Amino acid sequence: xxxxxxxxxxxxxxxxxxxxxxxxxxxxxxxxxxxxxxxxxxxxxxxxxxxxxxxxxxxxxxxxxxxxxxxxxxxxxxxxxxxxxxxxxxxxxxxxxxxxxxxxxxxxxxxxxxxxxxxxxxxxxxxxxxxxxxxxxxxxxxxxxxxxxxxxxxxxxxxxxxxxxxxxxxxxxxxxxxxxxxxxxxxxxxxxxxxxxxxxxxxxxxxxxxxxxxxxxxxxxxxxxxxxxxxxxxxxxxxxxxxxxxxxxxxxxxxxxxxxxxxxxxxxxxxxxxxxxxxxxxxxxxxxxxxxxxxxxxxxxxxxxxxxxxxxxxxxxx
Amino acid sequence: xxxxxxxxxxxxxxxxxxxxxxxxxxxxxxxxxxxxxxxxxxxxxxxxxxxxxxxxxxxxxxxxxxxxxxxxxxxxxxxxxxxxxxxxxxxxxxxxxxxxxxxxxxxxxxxxxxxxxxxxxxxxxxxxxxxxxxxxxxxxxxxxxxxxxxxxxxxxxxxxxxxxxxxxxxxxxxxxxxxxxxxxxxxxxxxxxxxxxxxxxxxxxxxxxxxxxxxxxxxxxxxxxxxxxxxxxxxxxxxxxxx
Ligand SMILES: Cc1cc2nc3c(=O)[nH]c(=O)nc-3n(C[C@H](O)[C@H](O)[C@H](O)COP(=O)(O)OP(=O)(O)OC[C@H]3O[C@@H](n4cnc5c(N)ncnc54)[C@H](O)[C@@H]3O)c2cc1C
Ligand SMILES: Nc1ncnc2c1ncn2[C@@H]1O[C@H](COP(=O)(O)O)[C@@H](O)[C@H]1O
Numbered sequence: 001x002x003x004x005x006x007x008x009x010x011x012x013x014x015x016x017x018x019x020x021x022x023x024x025x026x027x028x029x030x031x032x033x034x035x036x037x038x039x040x041x042x043x044x045x046x047x048x049x050x051x052x053x054x055x056x057x058x059x060x061x062x063x064x065x066x067x068x069x070x071x072x073x074x075x076x077x078x079x080x081x082x083x084x085x086x087x088x089x090x091x092x093x094x095x096x097x098x099x100x101x102x103x104x105x106x107x108x109x110x111x112x113x114x115x116x117x118x119x120x121x122x123x124x125x126x127x128x129x130x131x132x133x134x135x136x137x138x139x140x141x142x143x144x145x146x147x148x149x150x151x152x153x154x155x156x157x158x159x160x161x162x163x164x165x166x167x168x169x170x171x172x173x174x175x176x177x178x179x180x181x182x183x184x185x186x187x188x189x190x191x192x193x194x195x196x197x198x199x200x201x202x203x204x205x206x207x208x209x210x211x212x213x214x215x216x217x218x219x220x221x222x223x224x225x226x227x228x229x230x231x232x233x234x235x236x237x238x239x240x241x242x243x244x245x246x247x248x249x250x251x252x253x254x255x256x257x258x259x260x261x262x263x264x265x266x267x268x269x270x271x272x273x274x275x276x277x278x279x280x281x282x283x284x285x286x287x288x289x290x291x292x293x294x295x296x297x298x299x300x301x302x303x304x305x306x307x308x309x310x311x312x313x314x315x316x317x318x
Numbered sequence: 319x320x321x322x323x324x325x326x327x328x329x330x331x332x333x334x335x336x337x338x339x340x341x342x343x344x345x346x347x348x349x350x351x352x353x354x355x356x357x358x359x360x361x362x363x364x365x366x367x368x369x370x371x372x373x374x375x376x377x378x379x380x381x382x383x384x385x386x387x388x389x390x391x392x393x394x395x396x397x398x399x400x401x402x403x404x405x406x407x408x409x410x411x412x413x414x415x416x417x418x419x420x421x422x423x424x425x426x427x428x429x430x431x432x433x434x435x436x437x438x439x440x441x442x443x444x445x446x447x448x449x450x451x452x453x454x455x456x457x458x459x460x461x462x463x464x465x466x467x468x469x470x471x472x473x474x475x476x477x478x479x480x481x482x483x484x485x486x487x488x489x490x491x492x493x494x495x496x497x498x499x500x501x502x503x504x505x506x507x508x509x510x511x512x513x514x515x516x517x518x519x520x521x522x523x524x525x526x527x528x529x530x531x532x533x534x535x536x537x538x539x540x541x542x543x544x545x546x547x548x549x550x551x552x553x554x555x556x557x558x559x560x561x
Contacts, residue, residue, distance in 0.1 A: 096474070099445050100455065106449070115439075115440035116440055131438065132439065133437060134437055134439075135436060138533060139533045140438070182485050183454060187481040188479075190478040269332050270332070273332075279560075280560055296539075300545055301542070310548050311551065314552045315552055
């Protein structure tokens with residue numbers, strides 16, 4: 001029996017965009033590779049209706065975590081469930097919480113964990129796993145012989161759309177992880193405001209081309225319309241035009257969204273080091289010689305103060 | 319108190335990556351290698367904790383003899399000794415197994431690493447090692463203080479930032495601004511010459527996975543859209559399911 005498990009992410013009971021892709025992936029994978037059943041795990045209650053349009057899903061397990069300090073010592077209930085279900089392949093999209101849980105499972109089950117994967121394929125000798133490496137400057141494919149493994153997908157992982165939509169009747173259950181008694185939470189500073197940058201599926205980045213912090217309204221409006229997070233280049237945060245945590249690049253946050261729209265950013269190598277992992281890149285810059293165009297999927301040579309409002313209008317007219 | 323710092327050796331961030339003639343492996347000729355930037359933060363903070371607590375500090379690297387000069391640099395910065403596990407680092411899972419195997423019976427109290435190695439960007443070795451050894455695990459850690467047997471840490475979580483206290487033994491994945499990078503002193507460089515780099519055989523020689531292909535520079539379409547038709551970008555992005 002080769003059952004598989006996926007761990008999904010949801011916010012207020014709604015499955016996130018990258019987790020929907022993971023569900024698509026798992027349904028296709030199960031169909032193509034003869035896996036028996038898919039077990040879905042998540043950290044909130046989600047309705048069975050949301051899962052029933054995918055094929056082969058057997059059960060949804062709500063994992064309850066009593067405190068958020070450290071989940072390392074307390075995985076036993078999950079481990080028991082997994083062993084009892086005969087699950088041998090695990091897939092999730094990278095997050096800090098899931099990396100912790102997966103590392104613990106990898107050790108307890110003595111199976112490899114492959115991190116930052118873009119694509120998985122079955123081949124005659126085993127499996128080919130393609131990873132994003134060197135901050136997105138290259139990809140690397142490794143061949144894994146083991147039939148059992150954990151795969152941590154990069155946020156920008158690719159997959160075919162669901163070719164085989166199904167109809168599962170999904171059972172629901174819950175387990176509660178043990179309490180972490182060694183470590184203590186002293187203070188919590190939850191992220192406030194808009195979408196956290198490292199998680200965002202779409203990012204709008206803006207650089208020194210905007211000339212003044214008072215010009216950021218159009219960037220924020222566009223981001224809002226797209227459900228995107230905002231990012232900036234280093235000089236922009238150095239000048240205090242934008243908060244430091246928005247700065248992406250070699251010395252800042254590394255992002256891997258499905259879409260990065262870079263506006264008024266020259267495309268210096270240190271900036272690229274943080275955004276190379278994006279699936280598709282759009283560059284808007286008024287200098288046709290800007291180095292960023294060589295690293296773009298779509299480029300527009302134009303003034304951000306002209307182009308951005310037009311894009312926003314077009315979006316709103318739909 | 320015994321502290322271990324694990325370092326990766328990686329091409330400089332600004333390096334242009336090319337392939338060798340086999341087209342499957344990265345061409346290391348002409349590349350400048352550095353200690354992983356996040357590992358450098360871990361080492362810098364470990365040196366400060368060592369000095370405050372009269373601890374012993376060991377540096378560990380899984381890799382070939384090509385890395386000796388960079389290991390020597392860590393000794394010059396203030397590590398007491400170093401260990402090199404003599405096998406090519408192929409994969410984070412493999413490196414983690416080697417680190418677990420080596421540390422199992424060495425009673426380290428604190429293991430510090432970078433939050434991720436900038437070559438394969440896995441960000442997973444610290445977690446694997448912590449769970450393998452049954453140590454507490456935190457990453458990414460932005461501040462770490464050790465006092466009276468307790469660690470006080472500022473960490474990032476999926477939901478924001480938290481301050482936590484933890485007991486030893488623990489494994490930390492570090493990032494800025496945990497410490498300032500240090501520069502070796504002349505005296506450090508001199509004394510490093512006499513410090514030991516122990517070379518140890520790997521626990522596993524045949525690894526189950528194998529690199530089959532490397533592709534350099536994720537291909538970009540480089541399609542230009544005339545500015546008069548800027549709006550058509552929205553249609554393209556929609557048709558590709560990107561928005
Ligand atoms: C060690 C080191 C680390 C670094 N780390 C980072 C990092 O992590 N992240 C980072 O971003 N940078 C980093 N840098 C800085 C980097 O080298 C560049 O200086 C920086 O990315 C440039 O930012 P920019 O593109 O916003 O500004 P500029 O280089 O000034 O570019 C502005 C761009 O806007 C365009 N423009 C101007 N007006 C308009 C307009 N009206 N409409 C459209 N386009 C317009 C211009 O043509 C130009 O291309 C680092 C540098 C060093 C040395
Ligand atoms: N070859 C290696 N030898 C020793 N430590 C390593 C090695 N590779 C990575 N590390 C450590 O593990 C951390 C995380 O690496 P990774 O999980 O591969 O991103 C790095 O920041 C280093 O501290």
